[in-house]
Amino acid sequence: MSEISVEQFQRLSQHIYQKLGLHFDEKKIYFLKKRVEKRMAALRIDDPQDYVFMVGYADPQGVEMQALANLVTTNETYMFREYDQLQAFANHCLPEVLSAKQARGERTLRIWSAGCSSGEEAYTLAMIVQEVFPQAQSWKCEIVATDIDENMLRRVTAARYGDRSVADVPEEYRKKYLIEDGDEWVVRRKTAALVQVRHLNLNDRMAMRAMRGFDFIFCRNVLIYFDDLSRKAVVDHFYNALNPGSYVFLGHSESVGRVTTAFKLKRFETHLVYVKE
Numbered sequence: 025m026s027e028i029s030v031e032q033f034q035r036l037s038q039h040i041y042q043k044l045g046l047h048f049d050e051k052k053i054y055f056l057k058k059r060v061e062k063r064m065a066a067l068r069i070d071d072p073q074d075y076v077f078m079v080g081y082a083d084p085q086g087v088e089m090q091a092l093a094n095l096v097t098t099n100e101t102y103m104f105r106e107y108d109q110l111q112a113f114a115n116h117c118l119p120e121v122l123s124a125k126q127a128r129g130e131r132t133l134r135i136w137s138a139g140c141s142s143g144e145e146a147y148t149l150a151m152i153v154q155e156v157f158p159q160a161q162s163w164k165c166e167i168v169a170t171d172i173d174e175n176m177l178r179r180v181t182a183a184r185y186g187d188r189s190v191a192d193v194p195e196e197y198r199k200k201y202l203i204e205d206g207d208e209w210v211v212r213r214k215t216a217a218l219v220q221v222r223h224l225n226l227n228d229r230m231a232m233r234a235m236r237g238f239d240f241i242f243c244r245n246v247l248i249y250f251d252d253l254s255r256k257a258v259v260d261h262f263y264n265a266l267n268p269g270s271y272v273f274l275g276h277s278e279s280v281g282r283v284t285t286a287f288k289l290k291r292f293e294t295h296l297v298y299v300k301e
C-alpha cells in the first residue's frame with residue numbers, strides 16, 4: 025500500500041471539512057493517515073489516490089464518509105464531566121427555566137445533548153433532571169442525544185457503562201439511577217426512558233433546521249474540532265433551535281464570542297453560559 029501524500033491529505037481533509045465541519049490541519053496528518061490506511065485495507069484499495077477520489081466523487085450516498093466519520097471523531101467522555109458547570113445548570117438555570125414554564129402553564133422540557141458520543145452526558149442530564157425536578161415524569165420531558173458516529177449511538181442505546189464512565193458519579197446518584205451488573209453499570213429504565221437517540225451531523229444544514237424548540241443545548245467538547253466558519257454555522261443553528269430564555273452550555277475552553285454576538289453571556293459562580301434572550 026503506498027503512503028498518502030501531503031497533497032492527498034489536503035484534498036481528503038477538504039472533503040471531510042465540507043461534509044462534517046471538522047478541521048484537520050497538517051499536524052493531524054499522522055492521525056488521519058492511520059485511519060485512512062485502516063479503511064483502505066478493509067476496502068482492499070492500494071492507492072490513496074483512489075481512496076481520496078472515492079470519498080470526494082464516488083460516494084453519492086455518503087456511505088464512505090460515514091465510515092470515515094466513525095473513525096476520525098474523538099469520543100472521549102464520562103458522566104458528570106465538568107461538574108461545576110453541571111452545578112450551575114442544576115442550581116440556577118434549570119430551576120429558572122422550569123419556574124418560567126410553570127408560570128406559563130407549560131409542561132414540556134426539551135434538552136439537546138449535541139455531540140453526545142456514547143451518551144454519558146445525556147444520562148448525566150437525565151439524572152440531574154430527575155433529582156432537581158421529580159415531577160419530570162408527569163411532564164413531556166425529553167433529552168435528545170445526537171452524534172454523527174453510529175458506533176457511539178449504539179452505545180447510547182445500550183446504556184451500559186464501564187467503571188471509567190461512572191467514576192465521577194456521586195454515590196447517591198449511583199445508587200438511585202444506575203444498576204451494577206458484573207463489572208458494568210446499567211442506566212435504570214426510568215432514567216434511560218428520558219433519552220432519545222438520533223443520528224445527526226451538526227454540519228448538515230437541513231437536519232439542523234429541523235431541530236427546534238429546545239430549552240437547553242449542551243454541546244461540550246465538540247466545537248473544538250471545528251474552525252470558526254463551521255463553528256459559526258452550528259452556533260447560528262443552535263440559536264434558532266432554542267426557545268427564548270434558553271441556554272447553551274459549551275466546554276470549559278470553548279467560546280462562541282468570536283463567531284457570534286447573538287447570545288448574552290451570563291455568569292453563575294465561576295461559570296459562563298450563553299443565553300438566548
Ligand SMILES: C[S@@+](CC[C@H](N)C(=O)[O-])C[C@H]1O[C@@H](n2cnc3c(N)ncnc32)[C@H](O)[C@@H]1O
Pocket residue numbers: 044045046097098099100101102105138139140141142145170171172173176224225226227243244245246249
Ligand atoms: C469529545 S466527544 C464529546 C462528548 C460529550 N459532549 C462530552 O463533553 O463529554 C465529541 C463528539 O462530537 C461528535 N462529533 C464530531 N463532529 C460531529 C459532527 N459534525 N456532527 C455530530 N457530531 C459530531 C463526535 O462523534 C464525538 O462523539
